[in-house]
Amino acid sequence: MLRIFKTRETITKIQQRQISEFIIEKLIFLSGLASVLFVILIFVFLLKEGVSLFKTVSLKDFLIGKFWYPISDPPRFGVLPLLMGSLWVTLGAVLIAVPLGLGCAIFIGQIVPRSLRDYFKAGVELLAAIPSVVLGFVGLVTLVPLVRHLFHLRSGLTVLSGSLMLAFMAMPTIVSIIEDAFNAVPKSYREGSFALGATQWQTIYRVLIPAAAPGILAGVMLGMGRVIGETMAVMMITGNAAILPKSFFDPARTMTATIAAEMGEAVRGSSHYFALFAIGIVLFLITFLVNLVADFVLHRKK
Amino acid sequence: MKIKVEDLHVYYGSIHALKGISMEIRRNEILGAIGPANSGKTSFLRTLNRLNDLELHVRMEGQVLMDGEDIQKINVSLLRKRIGMVFALPLPLPLSIFDNVAYGPRMHGIHKKKELADIVEKSLKASYLWEEVKDRLSSSAFKLSGGQQQRLCIARTLAVEPEVILFDEPCSGLDPISTAKVEEAMLELKEKYTLVLVTNNTKQAARVSDRVAFFLMGELVEVDGTSKIFTNPRDNRTGEYITGRFG
Amino acid sequence: MIISPRHTQKIAFSLLSLCTVLVIAPVFVIIALIVIRGGPGISWEFLTAMPRMGMKAGGIFPAIVGTLYLVSVTMLFAIPFGVLAAVYLVEYARDHALKRFVEVAIVNLAGVPSIVFGLFGLGLFVVFLKMGTSILAGALTLAIMTLPVIITSTKEALSTVPRSFREVSLSLGATGWQTIRHAVLPNALPGILTGIVLGLSRAAGETAPVLFTVAAFYLPRLPHSFFDQVMVLPYHLYVLSTQVPNVKPEVQYGTALVLVGMVLILNLFAVIIRARFRRRKQW
Numbered sequence: 001m002l003r004i005f006k007t008r009e010t011i012t013k014i015q016q017r018q019i020s021e022f023i024i025e026k027l028i029f030l031s032g033l034a035s036v037l038f039v040i041l042i043f044v045f046l047l048k049e050g051v052s053l054f055k056t057v058s059l060k061d062f063l064i065g066k067f068w069y070p071i072s073d074p075p076r077f078g079v080l081p082l083l084m085g086s087l088w089v090t091l092g093a094v095l096i097a098v099p100l101g102l103g104c105a106i107f108i109g110q111i112v113p114r115s116l117r118d119y120f121k122a123g124v125e126l127l128a129a130i131p132s133v134v135l136g137f138v139g140l141v142t143l144v145p146l147v148r149h150l151f152h153l154r155s156g157l158t159v160l161s162g163s164l165m166l167a168f169m170a171m172p173t174i175v176s177i178i179e180d181a182f183n184a185v186p187k188s189y190r191e192g193s194f195a196l197g198a199t200q201w202q203t204i205y206r207v208l209i210p211a212a213a214p215g216i217l218a219g220v221m222l223g224m225g226r227v228i229g230e231t232m233a234v235m236m237i238t239g240n241a242a243i244l245p246k247s248f249f250d251p252a253r254t255m256t257a258t259i260a261a262e263m264g265e266a267v268r269g270s271s272h273y274f275a276l277f278a279i280g281i282v283l284f285l286i287t288f289l290v291n292l293v294a295d296f297v298l299h300r301k302k
Numbered sequence: 303m304k305i306k307v308e309d310l311h312v313y314y315g316s317i318h319a320l321k322g323i324s325m326e327i328r329r330n331e332i333l334g335a336i337g338p339a340n341s342g343k344t345s346f347l348r349t350l351n352r353l354n355d356l357e358l359h360v361r362m363e364g365q366v367l368m369d370g371e372d373i374q375k376i377n378v379s380l381l382r383k384r385i386g387m388v389f390a391l392p393l394p395l396p397l398s399i400f401d402n403v404a405y406g407p408r409m410h411g412i413h414k415k416k417e418l419a420d421i422v423e424k425s426l427k428a429s430y431l432w433e434e435v436k437d438r439l440s441s442s443a444f445k446l447s448g449g450q451q452q453r454l455c456i457a458r459t460l461a462v463e464p465e466v467i468l469f470d471e472p473c474s475g476l477d478p479i480s481t482a483k484v485e486e487a488m489l490e491l492k493e494k495y496t497l498v499l500v501t502n503n504t505k506q507a508a509r510v511s512d513r514v515a516f517f518l519m520g521e522l523v524e525v526d527g528t529s530k531i532f533t534n535p536r537d538n539r540t541g542e543y544i545t546g547r548f549g
Numbered sequence: 550m551i552i553s554p555r556h557t558q559k560i561a562f563s564l565l566s567l568c569t570v571l572v573i574a575p576v577f578v579i580i581a582l583i584v585i586r587g588g589p590g591i592s593w594e595f596l597t598a599m600p601r602m603g604m605k606a607g608g609i610f611p612a613i614v615g616t617l618y619l620v621s622v623t624m625l626f627a628i629p630f631g632v633l634a635a636v637y638l639v640e641y642a643r644d645h646a647l648k649r650f651v652e653v654a655i656v657n658l659a660g661v662p663s664i665v666f667g668l669f670g671l672g673l674f675v676v677f678l679k680m681g682t683s684i685l686a687g688a689l690t691l692a693i694m695t696l697p698v699i700i701t702s703t704k705e706a707l708s709t710v711p712r713s714f715r716e717v718s719l720s721l722g723a724t725g726w727q728t729i730r731h732a733v734l735p736n737a738l739p740g741i742l743t744g745i746v747l748g749l750s751r752a753a754g755e756t757a758p759v760l761f762t763v764a765a766f767y768l769p770r771l772p773h774s775f776f777d778q779v780m781v782l783p784y785h786l787y788v789l790s791t792q793v794p795n796v797k798p799e800v801q802y803g804t805a806l807v808l809v810g811m812v813l814i815l816n817l818f819a820v821i822i823r824a825r826f827r828r829r830k831q832w
Contacts, residue, residue, distance in 0.1 A: 011380065018377070028634075032637025032641070107569040132663075134579075137801065406723070408731075
């Protein structure tokens with residue numbers, strides 16, 4: 001065979017390749033670590049701006065202050081009504097979303113014939129694709145008047161409307177993670193149960209759900225994380241009153257909505273501006289914790 | 303002598319896969335490596351071109367010298383260019399026939415059309431595939447039969463002009479006729495290359511190798527001329543394996 | 550009265566199917582509503598004209614262009630970083646602890662509320678790096694937000710490429726990067742594209758991260774450079790539905806339809822790429 005490769009030439013080429021190889025490997029490594037860097041950067045920048053608030057407002061006043069009057073004189077920066085707003089809306093959403101999501105996941109993953117399964121899944125994925133501002137808009141023109149009429153309220157802009165919409169928006173996350181959890185249950189469990197003469201429902205109820213419990217929990221938590229962080233839809237349909245809600249029929253203002261609604265008017269470098277970042281810290285910490293625990297639950301299982 | 307292996311140990315985590323292998327591989331011979339499953343023959347092969355480096359938690363002791371040079375000290379790309387490999391299953395890349403063969407040369411910086419075409423033609427001729435595919439070089443490699451695919455893989459290996467070619471059970475997925483063609487190609491190749499053939503098929507080792515090494519549980523039991531191994535092995539275990547008492 | 554297990558099952562399954570209907574039916578109702586009520590609002594003028602009369606009339610051209618512009622720049626940043634990060638995790642990372650650490654970071658990045666990304670973008674890009682409210686600042690913010698989507702699907706795509714492709718390429722003397730570039734990435738391309746398209750659709754629909762980093766309330770002209778503000782569709786819809794009184798429904802629904810249409814077409818693309826790839830896959 002003809003010697004096409006001249007050894008010396010090959011060696012130079014290999015040396016050249018080694019240099020570019022070195023550079024690209026470093027680049028890949030840096031990109032890999034970039035996500036870590038970004039998470040840290042996010043936290044650092046929230047802290048950097050948020051902590052300035054505590055030069056003028058004590059941490060205690062911020063955390064348990066009952067009044068959020070950012071532009072009164074003197075301003076009050078109590079995050080409690082906003083925190084409670086977020087929690088009420090989240091609680092409502094979770095109460096609605098968990099049974100519904102669990103039922104939907106069981107139905108799609110376990111009961112629907114295999115040939116139809118993908119269509120149902122596509123339906124749920126379609127929901128994930130709709131931008132939250134669109135859902136907020138649709139909620140505003142359909143759900144809000146509906147809630148008002150059904151419960152004879154003065155306004156439909158309530159915690160309930162927000163919870164309903166957010167439960168709906170959390171569905172793709174909850175359904176897909178619970179479905180995965182069911183799929184991860186070993187086949188032998190199911191077969192063992194059938195072999196004992198249990199019906200399909202008994203098997204689901206007594207075997208599958210307990211076995212998949214950690215995954216279900218993780219799904220619920222991640223769904224909750226999604227709900228707490230949701231901004232646009234919730235801002236458009238919960239009424240945005242910074243008061244401590246007493247029922248699901250009261251309006252509420254969440255932390256996310258507060259940031260979104262007020263940052264535009266807050267003067268850079270003012271206490272108000274810093275306070276909005278401080279809310280960001282609270283939000284970040286809550287979702288960080290939720291995600292960390294959910295991830296831990298998901299991975300411990302393996 | 304082309305390759306010299308000195309007291310080679312390979313560990314995968316806590317598994318001691320190769321236990322003190324010492325042997326020589328001579329220039330322009332076909333060395334057959336036989337032994338039951340998990341005897342270490344494939345690990346041995348993958349140590350020679352350092353494909354073992356890809357495994358997690360792999361550790362190697364001892365030395366492998368090629369032309370007197372420690373393979374750990376040769377640039378790994380250059381080493382793998384010099385020591386080619388044909389895998390157990392035909393593994394064409396999802397490319398055309400031409401691009402499969404031209405893959406290696408391109409990686410080594412050859413991009414001129416004419417040059418590549420020459421290499422592809424010569425390589426395919428050397429693996430006895432040229433006549434069958436010369437009219438459809440641009441069609442997908444997956445359209446070839448299993449035997450043709452394996453000869454394509456041989457051509458692909460030849461295209462980077464290796465000095466040694468490692469065959470890892472190259473006929474395990476092939477029918478007898480395709481096997482015969484691959485074996486024919488191997489016998490032709492040893493004129494120019496040094497071949498190491500790992501095989502589960504002792505008869506194949508007998509048909510094509512000049513010398514045979516018998517591996518058992520990570521040890522090299524013996525290595526000797528093919529006729530010696532098959533008629534009068536030094537170690538009982540070799541005889542037992544060959545006559546089919548275990549393995 | 551004792552109910553037999555068969556009956557219990559029947560009741561349970563009806564309830565479960567009801568759950569599913571309650572989740573899926575509204576999706577189609579929403580889309581149908583937007584299409585039916587928004588359809589009449591769509592016209593050539595609506596798509597290509599500047600807004601007029603305080604956005605109550607005219608078109609949404611600058612918002613469409615702004616969204617496209619913003620999303621393109623976003624992808625310019627997100628694609629290389631995202632793909633390389635996935636390459637790191639699948640092909641290079643050997644240190645298990647570090648790999649796990651990075652994966653946890655990605656999960657958390659994916660979980661950061663979109664409004665917090667907005668704050669971050671404001672703090673880092675707009676103020677600290679002095680980019681101002683600009684396409685650049687918005688795109689960088691959105692890029693970081695989309696990274697997890699791209700990384701996750703690229704990772705999945707890379708791990709479907711058989712290990713043997715890598716071994717073959719390496720055994721021919723290709724270097725690690727050559728192997729990835731020529732034997733792995735081309736075969737993971739459909740999966741990667743799917744991820745990119747999904748990331749794109751996510752970026753196009755997000756409002757909260759762009760609120761303080763790029764979005765203009767009303768700016769009836771096209772951007773001149775990276776440092777311009779732009780109108781974007783999602784924010785425009787928000788403005789039309791809550792900030793401007795007496796906007797005609799067909800303008801609101803029409804805007805929603807354009808946004809949903811854009812996002813759904815992108816998702817449809819992703820589905821098609823995936824399906825075609827499954828059919829053509831040869832290994």
